[in-house]
Amino acid sequence: MKVHTYSEWEKYGVVAGYSTDLEGLYRYNEPEDRTHFEELGKVCDIPASRMIRLHQEHTDKILFVDETNGGEGTIREGTPEGYDGLITREKDFMLLVVTADCTPVFLYDPTCGAVGMLHSGRAGTMKEIAGKAVERMESKYGSLPQNIQCILGPYLCAKHHEVERKDIEGFYETFTEAECKRILTQKGIKYYVDMGEAIRISLIKKGVLDTNIKDYHVCTYEDKSLYSWRRDHLPHKRIISYVCMKGL
Numbered sequence: 001m002k003v004h005t006y007s008e009w010e011k012y013g014v015v016a017g018y019s020t021d022l023e024g025l026y027r028y029n030e031p032e033d034r035t036h037f038e039e040l041g042k043v044c045d046i047p048a049s050r051m052i053r054l055h056q057e058h059t060d061k062i063l064f065v066d067e068t069n070g071g072e073g074t075i076r077e078g079t080p081e082g083y084d085g086l087i088t089r090e091k092d093f094m095l096l097v098v099t100a101d102c103t104p105v106f107l108y109d110p111t112c113g114a115v116g117m118l119h120s121g122r123a124g125t126m127k128e129i130a131g132k133a134v135e136r137m138e139s140k141y142g143s144l145p146q147n148i149q150c151i152l153g154p155y156l157c158a159k160h161h162e163v164e165r166k167d168i169e170g171f172y173e174t175f176t177e178a179e180c181k182r183i184l185t186q187k188g189i190k191y192y193v194d195m196g197e198a199i200r201i202s203l204i205k206k207g208v209l210d211t212n213i214k215d216y217h218v219c220t221y222e223d224k225s226l227y228s229w230r231r232d233h234l235p236h237k238r239i240i241s242y243v244c245m246k247g248l
């Protein structure tokens, strides 16, 4: 399995990245699907029994996990339903989300040693899952938002994220008019959604520093090594994004 890794977090002992060779998957209950997680485990030196992957349901709910959740969604079923974000302080324990145009959001707090992995699709972004994850890290671990580091993984860029008015009502409910102007571009009856900008606004509103949010603007539609639902319409193929705090 080929992966793109975020080398800037290596100095903290944090392994983070995403699959790039179209070997991703969606299901996990077929034996052949499990091999992908095992392959990822070999690349990252983490067994699939110490990984967790959610069902993902476009919610804004965050699940705190530890080693008792190991293997859920990767080599066994039993993953709690109704969540789209994972946070842990467990070392050598890998958090996964799968996407194909939605935004994988990587979080790391070097002060409390927590990592987080979020699935922020349009629905989750409209519900500000990223900002809620920051709040949860504050309340659970005493994280200070200004210490939290974020990376936005590959997602469908605004140019390719064309939708209709009915698809974006949630932005007007959650964000101010000025914020919506930054997130949404209207051309005729079509709207173009800047997911990265929306997530950035959510994070900054909760106290995360703009300079601590990295967005490499990799578009899933344009980068042919990545799955794009908009481009490919492959129901069982997804990019796997992962984050893990390594023990010593």
Ligand SMILES: [Zn+2]
Binding pocket: 156, 157, 158, 159, 160, 219, 220, 221, 222
């Ligand atoms: Zn694009």
